[in-house]
Amino acid sequence: MKKRKEKDSAGQNREQKERTGLNHEDLALKTAAQYFGDELLPLLGIPGRVKYIAPTENVKLQARQMYQDFNYISGSGSWIHLEFESDSITKEDLRRFREYEAATSRSFNVAVVTYVICTSGVKQLLSKLTEGINSYQVKVIRLKNRDADRVIEQLEEKQKRGKALDKSDLVPLLLTPLMSGKLEIVDRIIKSLHILREASSSVTEMELEKMQAVLYALADKFLQEQELDRVKEMIAMTKLGEMLLKDGMERGLADGKAEGKVEGKAEGESKIVAIIRKKRQKNLNVQMIAENLELDASYVGKVVALMEEDPTRTDLQVAEILVRQE
Template identity: 40%
Template sequence: MANTKHEDAIMKMGFDYFRDNILKTLGIDYDFVEIGPTELVELTIHSLYMDFTFLTKNGIYIHIEFQTTDGKDEDLRRFHAYEAVYSHKTEKKVITYVIYSGGIKKTKAELNCGLYLYRVNPIYINVQDAEEVFRKLKIKRDADEPFTDEDFARLSLTPLMSRKTERKETIKEALLLAKSNKSITSQKSMAILYALADKFLEGAELDEIREVVSMTRIGQMLLDEGMKKGREQGREQGIDLAEKLLDAGRVEDLKRAVKDKEFREELIKEFQI
């Protein structure tokens, strides 16, 4: 996974939309209750990170994994470990669906575990064509025809469909199409597209996607989240600096640092905070 720390507000919107709309498009039809925690820590083993988990009204967790490669038995053992730890932690049953892209059309779905067979449910997205989705939606856009919920669901899945261009360009084109329709569903579609970008892209490519969403409500949410984290970091630095100055008996420097931003930044560098 490219990034494990998601921007909370965006991801929550994306997860909700994925759960309530896109899963049904994929044939995964359950009545859901809430988003499950995706980070598991089993101290005696190691940290595990699951993509999405959703709790159904029947008390079963649906675990969704995105795969661009076929790791065969190695992947199945990893999914099995996820389920075992998650089931132990929540005391509930877990069913795993693996959404494959990257040209994968057939995979091994069962693992012989001795006395029993472990099984996942594979879903192959790449049999659908992103180009065809884009073509139809561009016709609608040019005719000022609003997109349907199904249109947005399919648009949100285009980064996982087959296409000759790189994934970054597919996400970018999907975002631009979603932006052309001004509705709350378009914002939700952009949220899941951003969540997929956050999973598959990093560095300059992810920055380019951030630029695409910068002038939207999603972009404002990203900005607000960044400012919030910046304020939190600033508060933590201020507390650390105050403690170090007091420990060093530099009370006058502390008084000056409260009023003088440049001096405060010099002290932060001095103490390597």
């Protein structure tokens, strides 16, 4: 299985996120967190009933924010902390998890149990750290006995036979990135998103968005940048993608009030331009792109014209021109 980054790069990336306050797309992460708590913890064998989603940020004295993956408050009042790892678990990882637990426990005066959800490719399942007179331990969960290829294949075959998939069929699909199998994780996620799209009539729109959000969050956690772009392109054509895009534009507008309305709105609109550019690179014409993304053809035409007029223009530069033309 491909690693998203080498261990030192992963650590630097996490540190950068902690320093700057950046994390997953907030909207997708919150949606995924809700669905994990409601539906997926029992499938992972984690005991207890989730009562609330808990905060995942702790601010230390040096103002470094520590971002955790998912936190939940159980019915007993203790906290369930989930972390995802695509690499072997190291002592440094355990020190980081211990730091999270200590900060959370002291801040909220609660007991915390950390579960580390590993992909099947993880070889070193280190779960205990002993330093001085103290010992720290996490609970490791690995779905190595589940075959992602088989799960996906069975659902694809069922759809080909014209049989409807229900929620019980689709929920295990969301854990395929963590299972064993020959398919790369990016292909599992893309195939899973395709199956969800074809089965959209079997669940509510809200349920579908939550399922897509779980896959998006796992993609953001495990995939390399180019692989993640493939997933983003597919997500862009879903209702969740529209929500993320709208959220990005709204944030751009909010930032623009402080730094200039044009710049703020252009930053949000550049995301749309980026998606159109990728479609154009696949030789889709304006009408096809407009239908594919459910956008106004005249708008897509303007974007394409600006791109072709000067191929060196960046997505943000194209967006700035569009905003000024409004």
